[in-house]
Amino acid sequence: MKRHSFDVVVIGSGPAGQKAAIQAAEAGCMVGLVERDNRAGGACVHSGTIPSKTLRENALQLTRTRRVVRDFNLDLEQQEPMTHLMSRLQQVLSSHDSFISDQLERAGVEWIHGRARFADPHTLLVNKVDGQTWELRSRYIVLATGSSPRDPDNIPIDHEHILDSDSILSMCYLPKSLVVIGSGVIASEYASIFAILGSRVTMIDRYPRPLGFLDPELCDAFVRNFESFGGTYLGERDIASMKWNGLEVEVELENGDTVRAEKAIAAAGRIANLEYLELDKAELSANERGLMDVDEFCRTRQPHIYAVGDVIGAPALASSSMEQGRRAVRHALGLPLGAPSHTIPAGIFTIPEIASAGLTEVQAREKHGSVMVGSTTFDEVARGQIDGIQDGMLKLVCDSDGRKVLGVQIVGEGATELIHMGQIAMVEGLDVDMFVENIFNFPTLAEAYRLAALDIINRRPKTEAPARAATA
Amino acid sequence: MRCLGAREERADKADYPTSDTMLESIAATAPPVTPGEAPDLVTEFNRKLDAGEIELPFLPATAFKVFNLANSPDADAREIAELVEKDQKIASDVLRVANSAAFSGQAEIVTLRQAITRLGLKVLSEIVLGTALKASVYEDKHNLDRMQLYWREGLGAALWAKEVARMRRANVETAYLCGLLHNVGKPLSLKFLASLNVLQDDELVQIVDVAAPQIGARLAENWKLPGPARMCIEYYNNYHEAPDYREDACGVYASLMLTRHMLDEENVSADGLVGDESLQSLNIYPEDLGKLLDKKSRVAAELESFS
Ligand SMILES: Cc1cc2nc3c(=O)[nH]c(=O)nc-3n(C[C@H](O)[C@H](O)[C@H](O)COP(=O)(O)OP(=O)(O)OC[C@H]3O[C@@H](n4cnc5c(N)ncnc54)[C@H](O)[C@@H]3O)c2cc1C
Numbered sequence: 120m121k122r123h124s125f126d127v128v129v130i131g132s133g134p135a136g137q138k139a140a141i142q143a144a145e146a147g148c149m150v151g152l153v154e155r156d157n158r159a160g161g162a163c164v165h166s167g168t169i170p171s172k173t174l175r176e177n178a179l180q181l182t183r184t185r186r187v188v189r190d191f192n193l194d195l196e197q198q199e200p201m202t203h204l205m206s207r208l209q210q211v212l213s214s215h216d217s218f219i220s221d222q223l224e225r226a227g228v229e230w231i232h233g234r235a236r237f238a239d240p241h242t243l244l245v246n247k248v249d250g251q252t253w254e255l256r257s258r259y260i261v262l263a264t265g266s267s268p269r270d271p272d273n274i275p276i277d278h279e280h281i282l283d284s285d286s287i288l289s290m291c292y293l294p295k296s297l298v299v300i301g302s303g304v305i306a307s308e309y310a311s312i313f314a315i316l317g318s319r320v321t322m323i324d325r326y327p328r329p330l331g332f333l334d335p336e337l338c339d340a341f342v343r344n345f346e347s348f349g350g351t352y353l354g355e356r357d358i359a360s361m362k363w364n365g366l367e368v369e370v371e372l373e374n375g376d377t378v379r380a381e382k383a384i385a386a387a388g389r390i391a392n393l394e395y396l397e398l399d400k401a402e403l404s405a406n407e408r409g410l411m412d413v414d415e416f417c418r419t420r421q422p423h424i425y426a427v428g429d430v431i432g433a434p435a436l437a438s439s440s441m442e443q444g445r446r447a448v449r450h451a452l453g454l455p456l457g458a459p460s461h462t463i464p465a466g467i468f469t470i471p472e473i474a475s476a477g478l479t480e481v482q483a484r485e486k487h488g489s490v491m492v493g494s495t496t497f498d499e500v501a502r503g504q505i506d507g508i509q510d511g512m513l514k515l516v517c518d519s520d521g522r523k524v525l526g527v528q529i530v531g532e533g534a535t536e537l538i539h540m541g542q543i544a545m546v547e548g549l550d551v552d553m554f555v556e557n558i559f560n561f562p563t564l565a566e567a568y569r570l571a572a573l574d575i576i577n578r579r580p581k582t583e584a585p586a587r588a589a590t591a
Numbered sequence: 592m593r594c595l596g597a598r599e600e601r602a603d604k605a606d607y608p609t610s611d612t613m614l615e616s617i618a619a620t621a622p623p624v625t626p627g628e629a630p631d632l633v634t635e636f637n638r639k640l641d642a643g644e645i646e647l648p649f650l651p652a653t654a655f656k657v658f659n660l661a662n663s664p665d666a667d668a669r670e671i672a673e674l675v676e677k678d679q680k681i682a683s684d685v686l687r688v689a690n691s692a693a694f695s696g697q698a699e700i701v702t703l704r705q706a707i708t709r710l711g712l713k714v715l716s717e718i719v720l721g722t723a724l725k726a727s728v729y730e731d732k733h734n735l736d737r738m739q740l741y742w743r744e745g746l747g748a749a750l751w752a753k754e755v756a757r758m759r760r761a762n763v764e765t766a767y768l769c770g771l772l773h774n775v776g777k778p779l780s781l782k783f784l785a786s787l788n789v790l791q792d793d794e795l796v797q798i799v800d801v802a803a804p805q806i807g808a809r810l811a812e813n814w815k816l817p818g819p820a821r822m823c824i825e826y827y828n829n830y831h832e833a834p835d836y837r838e839d840a841c842g843v844y845a846s847l848m849l850t851r852h853m854l855d856e857e858n859v860s861a862d863g864l865v866g867d868e869s870l871q872s873l874n875i876y877p878e879d880l881g882k883l884l885d886k887k888s889r890v891a892a893e894l895e896s897f898s
Binding site for chain 2: 155156157166234246248249250277278279280285286288289290291363364365366
């Protein structure tokens with residue numbers, strides 16, 4: 120058995136593990152990065168963020184082309200094989216792959232291909248793909264093993280007809296009809312992508328509305344758009360059974376209804392990848408939700424073992440995972456941490472995009488009592504009209520004086536970029552007036568901030584000094 | 592998957608000519624060959640083919656149509672049943688396989704509609720393509736054992752490729768097609784060589800192994816097979832060199848190894864598979880291999896039902 124010693128061993132090369140490993144190496148540590156896959160990047164690169172966003176972008180391009188074709192009376196083949204739609208993916212993935220590998224190599228991180236599990240709190244055993252076992256000892260260990268799609272008992276996922284969010288990317292033609300089980304972010308993203316491509320999509324979940332954690336106006340905009348692409352949302356439904364009957368996928372609902380489709384995708388949550396780690400050997404265990412419990416520094420019960428990224432649960436985003444990885448290692452090594460970022464934006468790449476930062480109107484009212492809310496639609500914004508963005512909206516939530524920004528909610532193409540202006544305003548504790556007092560490029564969607572801010576400023580109590588009264 | 596090509600003009604012939612009848616005709620004129628001459632043989636094969644002295648076998652259009660239709664969003668059970676019913680040989684083959692141990696339930700399947708309802712379109716289309724391919728390419732009265740082995744390796748690779756694809760979250764339908772077709776060059780090469788009538792068996796096998804990918808590639812081109820299937824035919828035993836679809840080709844090779852293990856455990860042990868490079872390239876760990884091998888008896892039963 121080969122034996123190695125490290126200062127820091129990181130398990131998992133997704134966004135969380137990469138940043139942890141690079142931070143440790145930059146601090147001069149001997150770092151080993153164990154990854155069971157033969158490529159670096161984790162779910163983010165190979166089955167999550169990047170592939171789904173590439174598919175989305177291609178779907179949008181195709182839809183734009185179809186619109187042009189229709190407007191100009193041209194001819195276009197109806198059914199687009201999925202492989203064409205995923206065409207740019209390989210390119211995007213391989214450049215991302217080599218970027219990550221170069222970065223890790225430059226930092227001097229040792230890449231160890233294999234599956235890691237604990238032998239004791241400071242020792243890991245790594246099963247290699249060729250059947251060998253290596254032993255790694257380390258002062259610090261970072262668990263960044265991510266998550267995988269949940270495999271519910273009543274859904275017989277066969278990766279051929281009933282797929283999950285990993286195997287959906289292997290489809291080689293666009294299904295005529297698709298059932299999407301779930302109403303969270305991944306379910307809603309794929310539902311809207313396939314609907315805009317022309318599949319007849321039915322979303323089924325027990326919640327009354329999809330993306331229920333969002334501001335209701337944003338949910339409404341999502342549902343409106345989804346329905347305009349021919350999609351159907353069946354809320355408050357439980358699944359009794361589901362099967363491939365040889366001809367199609369058949370979903371029996373508790374209420375006796377049956378929904379049939381050519382393919383189905385189960386996007387009913389994710390589970391942390393902890394099953395292989397033999398946590399008990401490190402005197403650790405998962406909590407009742409199957410996640411690792413950690414403190415504010417991402418430290419587990421064992422002070423030298425940290426857990427970061429999807430294994431610790433919400434927000435379970437690539438962006439937050441990276442920061443957790445970096446901070447965990449800085450904490451372990453006693454390096455200055457800087458202020459933690461409490462304002463993490465959520466970007467949802469449905470069609471149209473949705474983004475949110477800080478508090479929603481409902482949350483702000485619960486927390487602060489009264490609040491002031493300003494909003495604008497994108498058709499009031501020159502850029503929105505030029506780009507033909509329909510159903511776009513930006514909503515600013517401020518304190519009761521109409522000054523401090525407490526939250527920003529946006530729906531419409533460009534939302535996931537636009538959110539960052541609002542985020543910075545919140546992080547810096549800026550007044551909403553700054554959106555009016557500063558000059559932004561014209562015509563851009565940033566104008567939406569200005570209009571929503573004016574909506575608030577103009578509704579402030581009339582004691583306002585004349586100099587501050589604002590006009591569009 | 593939907594772009595499989597077919598030779599429409601032969602569509603409604605129920606009795607397909609097989610490649611042996613075509614290749615037999617050149618036996619008299621072909622020069623003798625010796626081992627190690629596989630590249631020359633490929634050249635000779637191509638020359639004769641281009642000169643129209645030999646013909647490639649064809650698949651009945653029904654088989655392609657059924658496979659394409661069942662694997663497309665336009666799948667329509669009635670239309671497929673009608674297509675299959677029109678081709679007596681395919682229809683009887685389908686019923687035979689559908690009633691074999693791996694597929695049938697307790698009650699006998701007597702009609703095609705019943706077969707579709709019981710087995711589903713996908714399974715039916717796989718049976719149709721499989722039986723048609725066997726009849727068209729793998730039947731040869733001179734080399735029964737070897738042809739049978741090639742057929743079993745092709746079908747076995749198809750069945751295993753589905754399981755490997757499922758495990759890797761790759762496309763299961765494409766994997767089946769790639770596995771099924773990967774070695775079509777072998778029966779063709781064997782018939783071409785056997786028709787020259789000069790070699791001992793072992794020598795013949797070596798030459799067939801070397802020549803098959805390129806000869807198969809001509810067939811793939813002629814049948815207008817989709818990209819992954821073409822690459823798997825040409826590169827399955829040299830997947831590192833595949834310009835495209837390298838993982839599909841590697842998957843087919845790994846599936847062939849699993850098939851060989853299933854057919855001949857004594858010579859291809861499970862331990863031996865652990866060290867197999869193709870399985871390692873696909874990131875299949877020993878414990879994953881164990882999970883795959885748990886399906887061995889099911890895959891074996893399916894294989895037997897076609898044989
Ligand atoms: C469809 C989809 C779309 C998404 N879209 C977005 C988005 O738009 N924006 C966003 O911010 N986030 C998005 N996410 C979420 C994001 O991908 C995850 O939050 C992020 O990848 C988590 O990073 P991680 O490093 O914790 O884990 P992962 O990226 O899951 O990486 C974990 C790694 O650990 C490895 N591993 C696991 N167990 C072991 C072991 N025992 N030994 C060795 N290696 C092991 C795995 O192979 C994997 O490579 C999306 C996710 C999905 C599924």
